Amino acid sequence: MCGIVGLFLKDKALEPRLGELLAQMLEVMSDRGPDSAGFAVYGAGRPGFVKISLRAPAGIDAETLAATLRGAAGGEVELTVRDSHIIVEVPAAAEASVRAALAANHPEIAVVGSGERMEIYKEVGLPKAVAERFGLSAMTGSHGIGHTRMATESAVTTNGAHPFSTGQDQCLVHNGSLSNHNDMRRVLAKEGIRFETDNDSEVAAGYLTSRLAKGEPLGDALKSALGDLDGFYTFVVGTESGFGVLRDPIACKPAVMAETEHYVAFGSEYRALAGLPGIETARVFEPEPATVYFWERAA
CATH class of the missing domain: 3.60.20.10 (Aminohydrolase, N-terminal nucleophile (Ntn) domain)
Structure with missing residues (x-):
């Protein structure tokens, strides 16, 4: 039920x-x-950009994460932290690179969903x-x-x-x-x-x-x-x-x-x-x- x-x-x-x-x-x-x-x-949402909804463990260093993702995206990345979730907005063309960087450098972070307008939160x-x-x-x-x-x-x-x-x-x-x-x-x-x-x-x-x-x-x-x-x-x-x-x-x-x-x-x-x-x-x-x-x- x-x-x-x-x-x-x-x-x-x-x-x-x-x-x-x-x-x-x-x-x-x-x-x-x-x-x-x-x-x-x-x-x-912004045309040409995608929001990636992430679930991160307690104590994650958002600044370090942002630096990693900026390198993967080759530029603009915007992070919004809401408790255990982080919304990362990146150019749509860079999404695959950002996901690869997350998997390689932050395997403890789960990708919950992505889209131009959608944000997902669950706990x-x-x-x-x-x-x-x-x-x-x-x-x-x-x-x-x-x-x-x-x-x-x-x-x-x-x-x-x-x-x-x-x-x-x-x-x-x-x-x-x-x-x-x-x-x-x-x-x-x-x-x-x-x-x-x-x-x-x-x-x-x-x-x-x-x-x-x-x-x-x-x-x-x-x-x-x-x-x-x-x-x-x-x-x-x-x-x-x-x-x-x-x-x-x-x-x-x-x-x-x-x-x-x-x-x-x-x-x-x-x-x-x-x-x-x-x-x-x-x-x-x-x-x-x-x-x-x-x-x-x-x-």
Whole structure:
């Protein structure tokens, strides 16, 4: 049993409140997942640059790290330290060099995800405490997704926390369990998809990355998942331009959505949405099984 939340803002006037609203939603889902939590926020980005989300051990020397990465990038590197995570912004063309330098010089640092706009944070602990550690309530952006985890099939570790990201500006949170994830992992590994954990949710993220790399739009990739991924699940997926929702064909896991002219919101339970502005006039509905929902921001 885990909790999922997602918030996609149609109204740019609400973007300064994204983190505040997402933090409230995440906290409400604490009793569905009290052992760890994580979230992805899609904020401002710079064309031609990529943000690499890192998780570092306590006591890391940020200045030494910055010097190493500047050498690898051949110039401009910007670091933002938030507790155990560091967001490194580098020229997109230098990402491979920066990742190689991290692996060679700082193997203790984990790469959590990367993208022009996406930042990912996750840690062990109560969702409220995790959100406060990273200052979620002060973050701004157009959309975000979050997850509260109750580990029932693996240890309570940060590696097991969601979201999972295997592609640029793409991440996934998952409530449920996949029965064929080991077989799918082997297939995807042959395609070059890299996995950092044994979590089945990371396989789901990798599956979508694979389909997108083959030119499928996200909506079609989610439809393909219905035939290729076996189990019971609710996926909420973030991309640079929006977010999508998919439930398995029998809709085993709870889910509710709310839509107004200002936003679209997702929660494992309605109470996660109850504090949103204008919720009393929202169209509240349960997403249908085996049905893809996807919203994109205007260009």
